[in-house]
Amino acid sequence: MKTKAVIGLLLAAMLLYLVLLGQRGVVLIASGEPVAVALGIGVLILPLVVVWAIGRELLFGVRTEAMARQLASEGRLPPDDLPRNEAGRIERAAADAAFERYRAETEAAPDDFGSWFRLACAYDAAGDRKRARAAMRRAGTLHKETTPRP
Structure with a gap:
């Protein structure tokens, strides 16, 4: 549950950042200067790419968790019984x-x-x-x- 809270906090911070970035893009476009307009369009495209990438990773995590739950209920999860070294890494x-x-x-x-x-x-x-x-x-x-x- 702690992991999900941290993810939620990070997503909220990212959302705030993307909103502020979007505002800067709008300001650049509104300036009317060709270079600023081009830069503003790029700044507006960046949040879309970020949202897509984050959404893809979150969906990957949700699907992985669902598969793990199903395999655990069926007794088919691999055991975490491999020997580890002093640093905790698997041999x-x-x-x-x-x-x-x-x-x-x-x-x-x-x-x-x-x-x-x-x-x-x-x-x-x-x-x-x-x-x-x-x-x-x-x-x-x-x-x-x-x-x-x-």
């Missing part, structure tokens, strides 16, 4: 072994969102964030396709 050899297990599981059941979710967790444990996000997006797509709408 690389253990992460690689877990990755191989989840990769084989995903190859055996490529249409199961749960196997892709667990593979994403294994990529993350191994430190490969780019592939972890790609696998989690694939899990989200499969989850959306296979989960009936209320």
